Amino acid sequence: MRGAAGVLFAGCLCISSGTTVAERSNIQFSAQAMQSVTDGENRNAQIYVGDNQVRLEYTKDDQLMVEIYDMKNQRLLLMVPQQASYMLRQMSNGRMANPMLPPSQSDPCSYVAAAKCRPLTSESLHGRRVTKWEMVVNREGQNLISLHWMDDERHIPLREQWSDGSVSELRPLGQETLNGRPAERWEKKVARPDGKQVLSTQWYDPELQIAVREELPGGNYRELRNINVGLQPEPLFSVPAGYKQLEPVKLDSPSVAVPPGPAP
Numbered sequence: 001m002r003g004a005a006g007v008l009f010a011g012c013l014c015i016s017s018g019t020t021v022a023e024r025s026n027i028q029f030s031a032q033a034m035q036s037v038t039d040g041e042n043r044n045a046q047i048y049v050g051d052n053q054v055r056l057e058y059t060k061d062d063q064l065m066v067e068i069y070d071m072k073n074q075r076l077l078l079m080v081p082q083q084a085s086y087m088l089r090q091m092s093n094g095r096m097a098n099p100m101l102p103p104s105q106s107d108p109c110s111y112v113a114a115a116k117c118r119p120l121t122s123e124s125l126h127g128r129r130v131t132k133w134e135m136v137v138n139r140e141g142q143n144l145i146s147l148h149w150m151d152d153e154r155h156i157p158l159r160e161q162w163s164d165g166s167v168s169e170l171r172p173l174g175q176e177t178l179n180g181r182p183a184e185r186w187e188k189k190v191a192r193p194d195g196k197q198v199l200s201t202q203w204y205d206p207e208l209q210i211a212v213r214e215e216l217p218g219g220n221y222r223e224l225r226n227i228n229v230g231l232q233p234e235p236l237f238s239v240p241a242g243y244k245q246l247e248p249v250k251l252d253s254p255s256v257a258v259p260p261g262p263a264p
Contacts, residue, residue: 025051026100027208028232031224047224050232052098068237071098077239085244102209103155108133108148117148125149125158126171165193178203178213179225186211 026049033045033056045058052071057064068077074096079086103110109117112135120132129152137144149159160168173185183203190198203213205227213223239245 024101024104026098027229029208029227029229030232031212031227034221034223034225036220036222048232048236049100050234050237053232053237054100055232055236069096070237071096079239079243084240084242085246086239087246100208100210106131106133106150106152106155108135108150108157112137114138120147122152123149128153128158128172130158167191173201176203178205179227181205181207181212181227183212 028050030046030048033047035043037043043058045056047057048055054069056067056069059065063083064081066077066079066081068079070077074091074093076089076091077086107117109115115135115137117133117135120134123130123132130149131152133148133150135146135148137146144163146163147159147161148157150156151158156170157168158170162168168188168190171187171189173187176183176185183205186202186204188200188202192198198217200217201215202211204210205212207229208227212227213221215221
């Protein structure tokens with residue numbers, strides 16, 4: 001999840017709001033991505049996370065599909081191995097952000113275009129050091145003011161209070177073991193102005209520095225299983241020789257959502 005919100009590993013996930021691409025490298029690993037959906041059918045894919053590159057393999061209409069999100073070269077690739085063909089979408093420089101990297105700065109304005117932020121105080125929240133920020137965004141001539149309590153270590157909001165009165169909060173619930181790996185359990189609660197509350201739970205993997213499971217309202221979930229940490233072969237993220245390039249089109253979102261990304 002980027003900040004306090006979860007993200008789907010789809011086209012929109014990799015497109016940033018105009019920030020430059022990070023030069024840092026993420027932890028490399030492979031895993032099975034699982035997702036439950038409202039129609040009752042679980043979806044899954046194999047995921048390979050290289051150096052600022054991600055490969056997804058899944059089956060659609062009885063065909064193997066391969067999607068490559070290449071942050072190093074600012075491009076999206078969709079390959080159909082059975083047809084030995086591929087489509088390419090080249091992105092303008094700085095438009096793709098790596099969802100497998102944790103945030104590197106606490107300024108909440110780094111995620112919101114045309115916003116102005118200033119730090120207010122240093123506090124303690126849920127046993128963690130945070131900096132309280134004020135954000136001002138102008139919408140149709142009106143200044144909307146929100147408050148953000150940013151974790152000093154992980155640079156994500158533990159609490160956000162919005163101009164409409166809604167409040168979101170991320171709270172640590174302790175250490176657990178998930179699929180044989182150490183994990184931290186976190187609860188996210190969103191309180192709406194009408195009094196309704198929305199709860200979700202996330203499990204953060206300290207080694208990978210991302211959330212590897214998220215349980216959503218309604219009982220649905222997203223999870224990474226069978227995680228194997230290690231360097232991924234570079235050919236996984238390139239087009240094999242002999243593939244025919246098709247006319248570029250808008251790439252569909254993948255059939256599987258990979259949980260979270262940068263996390264608590």
